[in-house]
Amino acid sequence: MAPDRKLDPVDFLNLDAQLGDEERLIRDTVCTFVADKVTPHIADWFEHGRFPVELAGEVAQLGLLGMHLRGYGCAGTNAVSYGLACTELEAADSGLRSFVSVQGSLAMFPIWKHGSEEQKAEWLPRMAAGEVIGCFGLTEPDHGSDPADMRTYAKRDGSDWILNGTKMWITNGSIADLAVVWAQTDEGIRGFLVPRGTPGFSAHDIEQKLSLRASVTSELVLDDVRLPADAVLPEVAGLRGPLSCLSEARFGILWGAVGAARTCYEAALEYATTRVQFGKPIGAFQLTQEKLAWMLVELGKAQLLALHLGRLKDSGGLRPQQVSFGKMNNVRIALDIARQARTILGANGVTLEYPVIRHMNNLESVLTYEGTQEIHTLVLGEAITGLSAYR
Amino acid sequence: MNIVVCVKQVPDTWAERKLRSEDKTLDRESVDGVINELDEYAIEESLRIKEAHDGEVTVLTMGPEKAAESIRKALSMGADKAVHLVDDALHGSDVLQTSYAMAQVLRKIGFDVVILGSESTDARMGALAAMLAERLGVAQLSLANKVEIDGGTIRTQRVADYGFDRVEASLPAVVSVVEKINEPRYPSFKGIMAAKKKPVDKLGVADADIDAAKVGLTGAATEVVDFVAAPPREKGTIVKDEGDGGQKVAEFLASKKFI
Numbered sequence: 001m002a003p004d005r006k007l008d009p010v011d012f013l014n015l016d017a018q019l020g021d022e023e024r025l026i027r028d029t030v031c032t033f034v035a036d037k038v039t040p041h042i043a044d045w046f047e048h049g050r051f052p053v054e055l056a057g058e059v060a061q062l063g064l065l066g067m068h069l070r071g072y073g074c075a076g077t078n079a080v081s082y083g084l085a086c087t088e089l090e091a092a093d094s095g096l097r098s099f100v101s102v103q104g105s106l107a108m109f110p111i112w113k114h115g116s117e118e119q120k121a122e123w124l125p126r127m128a129a130g131e132v133i134g135c136f137g138l139t140e141p142d143h144g145s146d147p148a149d150m151r152t153y154a155k156r157d158g159s160d161w162i163l164n165g166t167k168m169w170i171t172n173g174s175i176a177d178l179a180v181v182w183a184q185t186d187e188g189i190r191g192f193l194v195p196r197g198t199p200g201f202s203a204h205d206i207e208q209k210l211s212l213r214a215s216v217t218s219e220l221v222l223d224d225v226r227l228p229a230d231a232v233l234p235e236v237a238g239l240r241g242p243l244s245c246l247s248e249a250r251f252g253i254l255w256g257a258v259g260a261a262r263t264c265y266e267a268a269l270e271y272a273t274t275r276v277q278f279g280k281p282i283g284a285f286q287l288t289q290e291k292l293a294w295m296l297v298e299l300g301k302a303q304l305l306a307l308h309l310g311r312l313k314d315s316g317g318l319r320p321q322q323v324s325f326g327k328m329n330n331v332r333i334a335l336d337i338a339r340q341a342r343t344i345l346g347a348n349g350v351t352l353e354y355p356v357i358r359h360m361n362n363l364e365s366v367l368t369y370e371g372t373q374e375i376h377t378l379v380l381g382e383a384i385t386g387l388s389a390y391r
Numbered sequence: 392m393n394i395v396v397c398v399k400q401v402p403d404t405w406a407e408r409k410l411r412s413e414d415k416t417l418d419r420e421s422v423d424g425v426i427n428e429l430d431e432y433a434i435e436e437s438l439r440i441k442e443a444h445d446g447e448v449t450v451l452t453m454g455p456e457k458a459a460e461s462i463r464k465a466l467s468m469g470a471d472k473a474v475h476l477v478d479d480a481l482h483g484s485d486v487l488q489t490s491y492a493m494a495q496v497l498r499k500i501g502f503d504v505v506i507l508g509s510e511s512t513d514a515r516m517g518a519l520a521a522m523l524a525e526r527l528g529v530a531q532l533s534l535a536n537k538v539e540i541d542g543g544t545i546r547t548q549r550v551a552d553y554g555f556d557r558v559e560a561s562l563p564a565v566v567s568v569v570e571k572i573n574e575p576r577y578p579s580f581k582g583i584m585a586a587k588k589k590p591v592d593k594l595g596v597a598d599a600d601i602d603a604a605k606v607g608l609t610g611a612a613t614e615v616v617d618f619v620a621a622p623p624r625e626k627g628t629i630v631k632d633e634g635d636g637g638q639k640v641a642e643f644l645a646s647k648k649f650i
Contacts, residue, residue, distance in 0.1 A: 025586075
C-alpha cells in the first residue's frame with residue numbers, strides 16, 4: 001500500500017493485498033451486481049416477506065450457483081473466491097446468501113460428492129444454470145441439533161423406496177424443483193433426490209417469521225412418497241453424508257457473516273460522522289468511538305479468520321472443527337456488531353431505512369441454523385478435551 | 392470481423408482524485424483504477440458485434456502496468472485477447488500523442504472496426520476517436536447509441552440535442568459510443584477463470600514503431616500550467632420559513648440562475 005494512501009476504514013488491515021487478481025475480480029463482480037440489483041430493493045423485499053426468485057437466472061449467469069464445484073457447468077473457483085462471494089451477497093442480505101449457500105453447498109454439493117454419474121449429469125448443469133432450484137431436508141420439527149435421531153424413514157418396497165416424515169425450516173423449500181432429503185433406512189441415514197411434483201411430497205411456507213424475510217423457509221411433508229431405486233445417493237450412508245454438506249455451507253456462512261457485519265459497521269460509521277448532537281458529530285464522543293473501534297477490531301479479526309480458513313480449505317487442510325471455530329465466532333461477532341451499530345443509529349436503527357435492524361434480525365437465524373452457537377461450542381469442547389458433551 | 396476495443400484505466404470516479412505536485416500529472420497510485428465507464432459500454436458493444444457476426448475482440452490499452460487489472464476485466468467479460476501498450480516513455484502523453492501512439496499500434500495489429508467510449512472520466516477530452524480516425528484515414532462515427540454492421544457497411548445512430556442522426560460509413564471505421572447504447576454485462580466467473588489464459592501482448596514504444604521523441608510529458612503539445620485543490624464545500628445557507636419560505640427558495644434559485 002502506498003504510504004500516502006489513506007487507511008481504509010473497512011479493509012483496515014489491507015487484506016485486499018492478500019487476494020489474487022481472480023479473487024478480487026470475482027469479489028468486485030458480486031459487489032457490483034448486488035449494488036445494482038439487490039441493495040436498492042432489499043428493504044422492500046424484506047418488509048413484504050418476498051424472495052426475489054426472478055434474480056435466480058442472473059445469479060446463475062454470474063456463475064454463483066455451485067461456483068466452487070468443478071465440472072457439470074460449474075465455474076470451479078477456489079474456496080476463497082466462494083467465500084468472498086458469500087461476503088458480498090450477505091453484505092446485502094443474509095437471505096440472498098442463504099439461497100446461494102443452499103443451492104451450491106447443500107443441494108448441488110451432495111449430488112456432486114455422493115451422487116452417481118447419471119444423477120450428476122441429470123441435475124448439476126441445470127442447477128448451475130438456475131433452471132432447477134434445490135433445497136436440503138435434514139432438520140425436522142422435533143430434531144434440530146440431534147439429526148441422528150430423525151424420524152423420517154425410507155422403507156424398501158421391491159427396488160423402490162417409500163418415504164414418510166416431515167422436514168422443517170427448509171430454505172428454498174416451496175420454490176425448489178428438487179429436494180435432497182435425508183432419511184433413516186435399515187442401512188443408516190441415506191440421501192434421496194425428490195423432484196417437485198412427486199406424489200405425496202408437498203411444501204408449505206412458514207409464515208410470520210421476523211428474520212430472513214427475503215428468503216423462503218418451508219416445511220416439507222413426505223406422505224408415502226414412492227421413489228425409484230436410482231433416487232438414492234449411492235456413495236454415502238450415515239450422518240457423514242449430511243454433515244459433509246453442512247461443513248461446506250458453514251464455510252460460506254462464516255464468510256457471509258463478515259458481510260452483514262461490515263454493512264452494519266459502515267452504516268454506524270457513516271451515521272456517527274454525520275449525526276450532530278450537542279454541536280458535534282456523535283462520532284466525536286468517546287463512547288461512540290469506543291463502539292466503532294471495537295467493531296473495527298472485531299470485524300478485522302473475523303475477516304482475517306475467514307481468509308485464513310479459506311486458504312486452509314484451498315490447501316486441502318481444513319477440518320470440520322475449524323469450520324465450527326469460524327462459524328461460531330464470525331456469526332456471534334456479526335450479531336454483536338449489528339447490535340452495537342443499532343445503538344449508534346438510535347431510533348433510526350430500528351427502521352428499514354437503514355440496513356442494521358434487518359441484518360440484526362437475519363443474524364438471529366444465522367446464529368442458530370447450520371449448527372447453533374451451543375453445538376459449535378461443544379464441537380470445540382470435544383475437539384480439545386476428547387470428551388463429547390452430547391453423546 | 393476484427394474488432395478492437397480501446398479501454399482506458401481511470402481513477403475510480405468516486406474516489407478523491409489528485410494531481411502529482413512534481414509533474415502535474417494524474418496520481419494513479421493513490422486511488423484504485425477502474426475501467427473508464429463509457430469503455431465498458433464499448434466492450435459490451437464489441438462483444439455483441441462479435442456474437443452477431445463472428446470474429447475476434449481485441450482489447451487495446453495504453454497505460455502503466457497497473458492497467459493490466461482493467462485488461463483482465465475486459466477479457467473476463469468475453470474479449471479474446473489484448474494488447475497492452477506500456478512504456479515509461481509514454482508517461483504524461485497528451486491526447487495528440489496518445490492518438491499517435493495508439494494509431495501506430497492499430498496499424499500494426501489491423502482492424503475492421505475500432506470501438507471506444509466517447510470520453511474518459513479523468514481527462515474528459517472526448518477527442519481521441521476523432522484523432523484516431525484522422526490519423527488512420529478511416530471514417531469516424533461518433534456518439535453512437537446504436538451500431539449495426541451489414542457486410543462492409545456500418546450504420547450508427549448519433550445522439551444529438553434534437554434526437555439522432557443516422558450515420559453510415561464503409562469499414563474499416565472508428566466508433567465512439569455513449570452510455571445509452573447497451574447495458575454492459577457482468578464478467579461471469581467462468582469468464583474470470585478463463586481470462587488468465589487469454590493472450591496479452593505487451594508492447595513497448597519500440598515494438599509498436601512509436602518514435603519515443605513524439606510521446607511523453609516533455610514533448611506534449613499541451614501543458615498543465617497550474618492547479619489548485621477544489622475548495623472544501625462551504626456551509627449551506629439555512630432559510631427559516633416564516634410563511635415566505637417558498638418565495639425565499641425561489642429567490643435563492645434565481646440568484647444562482649437555476650430558474
